[in-house]
Amino acid sequence: DTAVSQTPKYLVTQMGNDKSIKCEQNLGHDTMYWYKQDSKKFLKIMFSYNNKELIINETVPNRFSPKSPDKAHLNLHINSLELGDSAVYFCASSQGGRLINQPQHFGDGTRLSIL
Amino acid sequence: AQTVTQSQPEMSVQEAETVTLSCTYDTSESNYYLFWYKQPPSRQMILVIRQEAYKQQNATENRFSVNFQKAAKSFSLKISDSQLGDTAMYFCASTSGTYKYIFGTGTRLKVLA
Numbered sequence: 484d485t486a487v488s489q490t491p492k493y494l495v496t497q498m499g500n501d502k503s504i505k506c507e508q509n510l511g512h513d514t515m516y517w518y519k520q521d522s523k524k525f526l527k528i529m530f531s532y533n534n535k536e537l538i539i540n541e542t543v544p545n546r547f548s549p550k551s552p553d554k555a556h557l558n559l560h561i562n563s564l565e566l567g568d569s570a571v572y573f574c575a576s577s578q579g580g581r582l583i584n585q586p587q588h589f590g591d592g593t594r595l596s597i598l
Numbered sequence: 599a600q601t602v603t604q605s606q607p608e609m610s611v612q613e614a615e616t617v618t619l620s621c622t623y624d625t626s627e628s629n630y631y632l633f634w635y636k637q638p639p640s641r642q643m644i645l646v647i648r649q650e651a652y653k654q655q656n657a658t659e660n661r662f663s664v665n666f667q668k669a670a671k672s673f674s675l676k677i678s679d680s681q682l683g684d685t686a687m688y689f690c691a692s693t694s695g696t697y698k699y700i701f702g703t704g705t706r707l708k709v710l711a
Contacts, residue, residue, distance in 0.1 A: 587699060
């Protein structure tokens with residue numbers, strides 16, 4: 484009965500490869516997010532989708548492409564991986580996007596390591 | 599731009615004692631919400647407590663309470679009777695207008711036996 488689940492938990496790959504991280508939430512929320520947490524633990528918003536529509540895109544390289552097939556899923560595809568992409572990526576969801584008053588619920592994170 | 603500032607990168611506290619983590623924020627919103635999240639070494643992000651800005655009463659959740667000073671834009675977290683399991687990174691966060699949450703840089707708390 485996991486609320487926000489993302490897969491895989493760990494991803495180790497070579498520089499230049501393309502990889503995807505999947506996220507699903509069963510909370511009925513209408514807004515989903517991707518965050519990047521770097522080695523200093525700083526949490527930075529990357530994207531946000533509300534009802535499958537992109538609403539936040541925070542100066543992220545276009546090698547990163549989110550896709551939301553429905554409001555319960557938000558996947559992240561990364562092309563041509565670079566060393567600087569090594570981080571933990573968190574998916575999150577919340578309800579009531581425009582007048583947000585609810586906390587976000589987070590997945591367990593995906594640790595991406597680029598060799 | 600809206601910001602959330604946590605000025606204490608690291609703190610430590612003896613088991614069973616009380617510790618306060620600081621957070622200040624800057625917002626132009628008239629209504630907003632504030633949160634504290636805990637990230638233990640397992641790296642999960644766990645909601646600890648939340649405060650609605652229009653409520654003057656400070657939120658409390660068991661051993662966790664906040665001191666919300668709206669005029670000073672301060673939102674500190676007090677942990678009473680600290681336990682070893684409280685060892686974690688703590689993030690303060692604020693809602694920011696439409697669809698967005700702003701996080702502070704975190705405070706690493708270590709509870710000592």
